[in-house]
Amino acid sequence: MAGPRPAQNMLGVAGLMPVVVSIGLAMLMLLPLGSGLADYATPHLVMISCFYWLSWRPLLMPYGACTLLGLFLDLWLGAPLGVNTVMLLLTRLFVLNQLKYYKGKNRGVYWGVFSVMAFGFFTLSWLLTSAVAGQFLAADTVFLQWLVTSFFYAPVAFVLGRLRRWVL
Template sequence: MMKGPESKSERGFRWALPSISILGLIILMQLPYRISFLDNLLPFLPMAAVYYWGIFKPNLLPVSAVFFLGLLQDILSGGPLGMMALLLILVRLFVIQQGRRFLEREFLFSWLVFIIVALIFGLATWAISSIYIREPQYIWDALGQSMLTIAIFPAIVWGLGLFRLMLVAEKR
């Protein structure tokens, strides 16, 4: 499911596609959906995208881009400045430390590792937010966001897979 042609070079604006896709997901997360339960349960879409691009195109998603995208999410959401920047960098670092070949093997394996990453990510947002607010917050909200992110991970992989196809330059 996650395999595809990766050997061809990227040309033109295509080098920015991973960052653009994450920017799009950040904007998508900030839209007013006007659904009562969704404001507590919106999935961590940019985190899933950083995980995905960290496996397949880490060279096109430099740590500086991850930092500024995370910072932008913090600014637009009104959350603690630096929280998402820090956590997204750590997700990218984890994926790269594991090595592409390790995670690229099978979709199911990648998904299983993602479950652990998403749960730790949810716990970390809960911990940082609680410290920032100086009052322990309701942990199940963050874990609920993690669960939803895990559940829709295949859909995110499919969507970003379409983006990845655009990265393959035509033979000239």
């Protein structure tokens, strides 16, 4: 039988790891990695990170942390303020409500659930950004970013999993 899930105050500094790792991934999203395609089809590493930690340690990724991460992303990426914040808040809401249906299933199910959720949120971000631009922006680049993000879920989740077992 699995023990109770640790809360942030029980783990001390280690409990901050999910948020710190997510901030690190947000910075990684900003780095110029040298290819034009990579520049605009960078995987949404923070969404992957939030989904992962919420699925495994929901108490360590509270709504406040999701808001902070979303705000950092909006500011650093130059996206309209509020768009990434809404996406990450909805990620938390989604995982907390749906976790009971996929918890304990194999990794493929987690991957599938993430892809479906990400599709919905990328569509929402496309609509919100189009509203700010005053016209429908090209949907193909958003679709490409969703594909890349979905593809990258497995390797990033693997690394986060190693980190979780090592620290938490």
